[in-house]
Each structure stands twice: as C-alpha cells, then as structure tokens.
Amino acid sequence: MTVAITGAASGIGAETARLLSSRGASVIALDRNKPDFPVAQFVQIDLADPDSINAAAQQLPDTLTGLCNVAGVPGTVGSDRVARINYLGLRQLTEAVIPKMVKGGSIVNVASTAGQNWRERQKIHVDLGSTASFTDGLRWLESNPVSDAQAYPYFKEALIVWTMGRAVTLRRATGIRMNCVSPGPTDTPILNDFRTTLGSANVEDAIHRAGGVGRPEDIAPVIAFLLTTDSAWVVGANVLADGGLLASRILD
Numbered sequence: 001m002t003v004a005i006t007g008a009a010s011g012i013g014a015e016t017a018r019l020l021s022s023r024g025a026s027v028i029a030l031d032r033n034k035p036d037f038p039v040a041q042f043v044q045i046d047l048a049d050p051d052s053i054n055a056a057a058q059q060l061p062d063t064l065t066g067l068c069n070v071a072g073v074p075g076t077v078g079s080d081r082v083a084r085i086n087y088l089g090l091r092q093l094t095e096a097v098i099p100k101m102v103k104g105g106s107i108v109n110v111a112s113t114a115g116q117n118w119r120e121r122q123k124i125h126v127d128l129g130s131t132a133s134f135t136d137g138l139r140w141l142e143s144n145p146v147s148d149a150q151a152y153p154y155f156k157e158a159l160i161v162w163t164m165g166r167a168v169t170l171r172r173a174t175g176i177r178m179n180c181v182s183p184g185p186t187d188t189p190i191l192n193d194f195r196t197t198l199g200s201a202n203v204e205d206a207i208h209r210a211g212g213v214g215r216p217e218d219i220a221p222v223i224a225f226l227l228t229t230d231s232a233w234v235v236g237a238n239v240l241a242d243g244g245l246l247a248s249r250i251l252d
Contacts, residue, residue, distance in 0.1 A: 001024070002040075002065055003227065005027060005030065005067075005068040006047065007072065009035045010189055012110060012223075015216035016224065017039060018220075021040075029042045057100075061100065063102060065104075066101075067107045070223075071090075072110065074190045074193035076193045079151035083141055086152070088137045094109075105176045105177075106228075109159055113184045113242045115153055118157035121157055122161060126165065128144070159180065160238050163236065180237065180238040180239065184206055184210045185206050187214065209249070218243075
C-alpha cells in the first residue's frame with residue numbers, strides 16, 4: 001500500500017502516517033514542514049497555493065492506493081486561508097491525484113463535527129462544489145463571502161457535501177472510494193484556536209459531551225480502516241469519530 005498524507009508533520013496526520021507505516025505501508029508525507037519521523041518520501045506543499053499543489057502532485061507516483069487529506073487550519077487564520085487550505089486546495093490536490101491512483105483505491109478527507117449542520121446549507125455547498133477550479137472557487141466566494149468567525153464550520157460543511165457528491169461519480173468512473181472522517185475536539189496543535197473562534201463555552205460543552213478530548217491515536221485507526229478493503233462498501237460516508245458528541249444531542 002502506498003499512501004499520500006497531507007498534514008503529516010503533526011497532529012492527526014502524523015499519527016496516521018506512523019500507524020500506516022507500522023502496518024507496512026509506504027507513506028508519502030505532504031506538508032509545509034518535514035516530519036520528524038521516517039517516511040518513504042517527503043513532498044513539500046502549500047495547499048493555499050495552486051502552483052504548489054500542482055508541483056507536489058507531479059512528484060507523486062502513479063501507483064497510489066490511498067490519499068488522506070488531513071491538513072487543515074483553524075478560523076484564526078482568516079476566511080481566505082481557511083477556504084484555500086481546508087477546501088479549495090484539498091479539492092484541487094484530490095483531483096490532481098485521482099489519475100495516479102489504482103482502481104479500488106481510497107481517499108479519506110478529515111472533516112469535523114463542526115460541519116454537522118451541512119444540511120442547512122446543502123444547496124449552496126453543492127453550488128460551490130460545482131465550480132470547476134481553485135480560481136473559480138475563489139471567484140464564487142467573492143460573490144458569496146464567508147466571515148472569519150464562520151469560516152471553519154462553513155468549509156467543513158462544504159467538504160462533507162463535496163465528498164458525498166464526488167464520491168458517487170468517482171466510484172462509478174474509476175472504482176476509487178472517497179469518504180470523510182469527522183472528529184470531535186481532538187488534542188492537536190490547533191485545539192486552543194477553536195476556543196477563540198468557536199467559543200470556549202462551545203468547546204467545553206463538546207468535550208463534556210464526548211467524555212473528554214480525543215487523541216490523534218483515536219482518529220488514525222478510523223482513517224486507516226477506510227483505506228482498506230474491509231470498508232469496501234463504505235462510499236460517500238461521513239464517519240463520526242467524536243466520542244458520542246453528536247449522539248448526545250439526541251437527548252437534548
């Protein structure tokens with residue numbers, strides 16, 4: 001198995017890279033920074049820059065069995081960078097990598113429980129997802145601006161919607177599967193940023209409902225499962241790995 005992982009230098013991406021390597025996978029790390037642990041290949045990438053994305057994609061082999069889109073930034077960096085890195089860049093890299101993937105390969109996108117309300121904006125997210133390119137997406141956002149405060153949940157919603165829709169056409173055309181994993185609050189370098197953008201009270205409530213803060217070690221095995229043939233009938237799903245956070249709201 002040969003798997004490319006964005007955000008592989010830290011957090012969930014790093015733990016996923018370590019886990020897959022320990023299971024015998026050849027891991028290609030895509031990040032701005034080189035991981036401090038061994039990987040088969042390191043490719044530097046800036047997901048905010050379309051040229052950097054294209055250059056990175058060209059360095060990947062034509063025998064990829066998996067792509068894990070884990071890299072992401074919090075709302076504290078501003079709406080433009082969140083849009084570029086968490087959505088438009090992820091989408092461009094994915095489309096560039098698809099021709100390099102083997103039939104039966106798997107793509108896993110890391111979304112978030114912050115995107116739980118995607119149904120409320122489903123039509124507008126489908127509209128954004130229909131834009132043809134990174135540049136077209138930026139133009140669409142100029143006409144449909146997203147505030148800094150709303151950026152993180154908005155683009156996680158958009159990612160979930162795009163994953164669902166694209167998974168259907170992708171499976172039919174190529175045999176490649178695509179799914180999302182949505183963690184709840186997780187002990188990563190950007191957890192404290194969420195207290196600023198989403199509100200400390202909201203974050204603490206989510207942690208309480210989940211029974212604590214998740215660890216990257218709790219999320220990586222779920223990503224790994226979606227890369228294997230054990231999940232062959234899972235297509236276009238948004239798999240929760242949130243400690244029961246969203247389930248707890250059924251009792252409210």
